[in-house]
């Protein structure tokens with residue numbers, strides 16, 4: 586059922602795209618529905634150019650005939666459409682469940698607008714039930730993990746950090762980094778935590794997206810609703 590909702594939200598976002606737009610194209614199962622909906626419109630004559638946020642999305646979108654480029658060639662975008670793991674009433678997000686958070690955040694920050702597409706299960710009163718992904722360089726992994734844990738300690742957050750994939754075969758991002766998933770349960774001071782995390786050497790980026798999303802299409806049993814940040 587949730588796949589059906591993801592598809593509805595994605596199709597609603599695809600309706601907003603007009604010819605000439607420079608698009609950031611997100612990653613994940615919801616974003617994949619968007620890629621299919623966009624490809625259908627491209628097949629009907631819509632003329633857009635897209636920057637994918639992952640190799641996975643690049644392969645899918647190019648295979649479906651969507652014209653793509655890189656952010657190097659097109660550093661300013663009109664609109665990014667992407668999924669989220671959680672969002673709150675202010676449209677602060679947790680992203681990175683699929684490991685694409687770094688490119689997703691760079692692309693969203695280069696876009697005039699960002700539309701989140703999600704099923705209603707992603708809406709939360711407070712972020713943090715979904716584990717917060719923190720992308721780190723492999724060098725100095727233990728030292729970086731310790732520094733992250735020390736920030737959690739300072740903020741009274743749970744000290745539970747897991748290397749995605751496990752130490753035997755860590756998950757490697759498109760940028761060649763690892764991901765630490767932080768099981769925080771609730772993040773009451775998201776901006777403060779974000780500031781502390783990016784100040785740690787070895788942390789490349791984290792999955793808190795604050796002040797980036799300008800709109801969300803959220804699909805549930807009542808249909809697709811539009812959410813604007815409060």
Ligand SMILES: O=C[C@H](O)[C@H](O)[C@H](O)COP(=O)(O)O
Pocket residue numbers: 611612613614615616667668669670679680681682683684685686689
């Ligand atoms: O790294 C992955 C992305 O941030 C995804 O957009 C996010 O995990 C949501 O994915 P899904 O649409 O599959 O729930």
